Amino acid sequence: MRTALKRRNVLHAAWRHCNAVLSKPERVAFILKRLRELYPQPPIPLQHRDPFTLLIAVLLSAQCTDERVNQVTPALFRLASTPAAMAELDVEQIREIIRPCGLSPKKSRAIKQLSEILLAEHNGRVPADMDALERLPGVGHKTASVVLSQAFGVPAFAVDTHIHRLAQRWGLTSGRNVVQTERDLKRLFPRESWNSLHLQIIYYGREFCSARSCDGRHCDICRTCYPERKNPKQTRKA
Template structure:
């Protein structure tokens, strides 16, 4: 199967399986999404959704969060891991939003990436899911599947993002990155599929016999 045929099949199959993929992190506005995505680094979405109700009861906007002490934030988010760094980042980015943006999360990826604890992936998620701007956040699931499906050489997540943006229509990006994540969790997980098991892997590479080795991000 040629790459263009793989792309067309993958897009069609994912749209069939996940026609309206929900945003996995519970939130009510761009600020709560930003904090939730920050917390999701090296943590499951399920765990984040267990932690954020208590955190957002403490403070669900940058004005209130900026007034909370780091230790209080840290104690609440401890189950998410990396709590010392994440608690400091949440407090400081809240202060910056108040000081520089009137308490609003900027709808600008470059501005988002300057905030503490906010890298390119987190900023891309916020641009996509909070503001509806075309973006293609690439996490470890997407990085792995892009290699299994022959869509990217997989040298790093930055290259994978460029490759996927080049292959898929821009108006599909926001839904597609969620669809790939859901498919990876359900059918093509790191342990559940080795490149020869799930429907998409078998359809794209019917003659593949040996497991597909993938590079880590």
């Protein structure tokens, strides 16, 4: 009788443990493990040849899909794939090619200007320095972080609106803005994981936890981190 009661208590405790909300360190460990299992070597989604073509592709990806950027950049890079060649083009030539990416007036001017600055101030090379990158026209913190991490291997954690949303769903940040989310994620995850983790979260979000396919209750990571979540997770926009 006591043995049966003890067994029931053990099973009940195990069930409660499996269905309890994970602590933040447990969530971090599970997320890191699961993403590494799914995407052990995540590829860079934007087609490029070198740091310069990656910089241009990331700049074009603002408010545009990677797929669309990859459709546009081959024609642009056939015409100009170096800062010197790009600086020789007229803004209108650039704009005509990149028009499908959206915001073409602003992006074409930025591409022309940053190419001229690279020639004048950096010997025609993309600098592996956050401050120098952020001073280039059209290059914000996220773009600079992507270029540093993916072109130069410098640990950086680029946070876009999609990563911002998932970090909130997984209870990793209070998510007031992407700046806070980046700071929180950098504090939680090992520095050596940042570059891969940025891509792993993006791929996971697209495949399993998009804005439409999951509301914080359906995908594997959401269900494991919050098995008792009953209502959709309300997230703050960046």
